[in-house]
Each structure stands twice: as C-alpha cells, then as structure tokens.
Ligand code: B12
C-alpha cells in the first residue's frame with residue numbers, strides 16, 4: 001500500500017473484514033512493560049485508525065517538506081496489516097540538554113529512540129510473532145503525527161504550548177512510533193489531567209518571537225526562530241580532529257523549558 005493516509009482511512013472504513021478485533025489487555029501490558037524496561041521511556045498503544053482521525057489530519061495534513069539530510073531516505077510504505085501503533089517517549093530532562101542538540105541532521109535523543117525502535121521490532125517478532133515497522137520521524141517520509149498518536153494512546157495531553165504534556169515529565173519528552181501488525185487492545189486517553197487551566201501561561205510568554213498570537217500556536221512565526229537557530233549554531237564543548245569547536249544546532253525550547261509540569265523530574 002502506498003503512503004496515502006486518506007486512502008488508508010477510506011479502506012479501513014469500507015472493509016468490514018478489517019474491523020478491530022480486540023486482543024487481550026495482557027498482551028498490551030506485556031509490550032508496554034518491555035518498552036518501559038528501557039530507561040527513561042514511557043510507552044502506550046493506540047489504534048492507527050484513531051490516530052488518522054486526529055486533529056493534525058483534519059481537514060488535510062499540512063506536511064513539512066523541508067530539506068534535511070534525511071531527504072535521501074526512501075518513503076516508508078505502510079503494510080496493509082498494520083492496525084496498531086506503539087507510541088513511546090523518551091524523557092529529555094532540563095539537565096541533559098545534549099540529548100536535544102542536532103548535529104549532521106540527528107540528535108543523541110533521536111538516535112536512542114531509533115535504536116530502541118529496532119530493538120522493539122526484533123522483540124515483537126521473536127516473542128509474539130508480530131511484524132512491526134519502526135516509522136521515520138518525518139511525516140513526508142511515512143511517519144505519523146506523533147503528538148496525536150500520543151494523545152490517543154494516553155501518554156499525555158496537548159498543552160497551551162502546543163506540545164504533548166506528560167503527567168510526570170511535562171513537555172520534556174520526545175516521541176517515536178512503531179506500526180504493529182493486527183489489533184492490540186489500545187490504552188485509554190488520559191482524563192482529568194488539565195494543568196493549563198490553572199496556569200498563567202509561562203510557555204507562551206517565554207516565546208522569543210511571540211509565536212502564539214491570540215493564544216494559538218503559529219508555525220510560521222515559530223519557524224523564524226527555528227531557522228535562526230540553524231544559522232546560529234552553538235558549541236558542544238568538544239573539538240574535532242582539526243581542534244576546531246564542534247558546532248551543533250540548539251533548537252529553541254523556551255515554550256517547553258518554562259512549563260512547570262514535571263519540573264520536579266528536572
Ligand atoms: C514539523 C515539526 C516541527 C516544525 C513545525 C511545527 C508544527 N507544530 O507545525 C517546527 C520545526 C517549527 C517544529 C518546532 C518544534 N518542535 Co517539532 N516537530 C515537527 C514534526 C516532524 C511534525 C509536527 C507537525 O507538522 N504537526 C502537524 C501540525 C499541523 O500540527 P501542530 O501544530 O503540531 O498542532 C496539532 C496538535 O497540537 C494537535 N492537537 C491539538 N489538540 C489536540 C487534541 C487531540 C485530542 C489530538 C488528537 C490532537 C490535538 O492538533 C494540532 C493540529 O490541528 C513532529 C514529529 C512528528 N512526526 O510528529 C515534531 C515534534 C512535534 N516537535 C517537537 C519539538 C520538541 C519541537 C520544538 C520544541 C523544537 C525542539 N527544540 O525540538 C518546537 C516546538 C514548537 C511548538 N510549540 O509546537 C516534538 C514534540 C514533543 C512534545 N513533547 O510534544 C515532536 C513530536 C518531535 C519529537 N522529537 O518528539 N517542529
């Protein structure tokens with residue numbers, strides 16, 4: 001099947017034989033327990049069809065087509081049998097900024113999530129005979145909108161900073177997903193967690209370019225800061241073989257780092 005999200009939705013709706021067959025909750029629990037055995041990881045499960053009905057897909061996905069050094073990577077096509085999504089997130093605490101620094105189009109934190117996805121794939125096949133497909137980061141390469149997947153799976157809610165807020169880690173979490181063959185019992189979205197209701201909105205106030213006009217996130221304005229961050233690289237504190245400082249991109253995190261949710265976890 002091609003990576004056509006709309007086609008996939010239509011096919012799902014119109015093929016009764018694809019109806020969800022809910023499997024037992026213990027399998028979901030076992031998969032989550034295994035994923036969470038990696039340190040600093042939280043995991044949940046969502047139905048692919050639910051994710052594709054998320055806000056980011058309505059009315060039409062606005063997909064980034066920026067040039068990165070991942071552009072040469074092939075587009076990942078989704079198998080017909082994929083109906084479940086294992087969503088997992090890695091804690092990016094404030095006292096470990098290095099996890100977020102980008103060098104040669106990737107970051108330490110992202111590398112870690114990619115390695116973990118490959119390891120989970122092998123485990124799912126060996127232990128449960130389930131095929132799975134680690135998805136790329138970029139939606140235009142076949143990735144999912146990860147915040148929607150995370151909300152449906154119950155990993156968190158979307159805050160006024162437009163980021164996923166995890167109850168323990170706040171927005172300081174980075175996401176990744178794996179498509180899994182067949183139906184897994186999904187975990188439930190979070191209820192009763194709404195920290196923004198009683199907050200003064202530090203995230204929006206902290207934005208260096210006022211990317212929340214009228215209280216809503218503007219990708220266009222945020223992008224001006226993100227572009228500036230690429231232009232103005234920072235030092236990593238290390239030197240290369242020519243004894244020159246190694247420069248890295250330190251993308252803005254102001255709306256993330258000022259959020260009080262999860263600060264007790266640093
Ligand atoms: C392209 C991209 C960018 C672009 C465009 C961002 C954008 N939001 O449009 C740029 C480069 C500007 C950017 C900036 C940032 N990004 Co970015 N980005 C992505 C990427 C690849 C796709 C996001 C996207 O295009 N979304 C679609 C657009 C249309 O929607 P949206 O603006 O995100 O808003 C949607 C949600 O809020 C959702 N939503 C709102 N309420 C609800 C409620 C429910 C029930 C549901 C289901 C959904 C939902 O609906 C909105 C659309 O209508 C994702 C990775 C991925 N594959 O998902 C990372 C990702 C979203 N980025 C991430 C981060 C951390 C950042 C930055 C902090 C920069 C940084 N230091 O890394 C900033 C934060 C900006 C902000 N406040 O949102 C993290 C977010 C982690 C988290 N805790 O949420 C992600 C998931 C990547 C990761 N490594 O984990 N990013």
Ligand code: SF4
Pocket residue numbers: 159160161165195196197199200201202203204258259260261
């Ligand atoms: S700073 Fe406050 S308003 Fe902003 S996301 Fe965090 S809790 Fe919500």
Ligand code: SF4
Pocket residue numbers: 206207208209210211221222223225226252253254255256
């Ligand atoms: S990432 Fe920076 S520029 Fe973008 S919305 Fe957050 S604070 Fe503003």
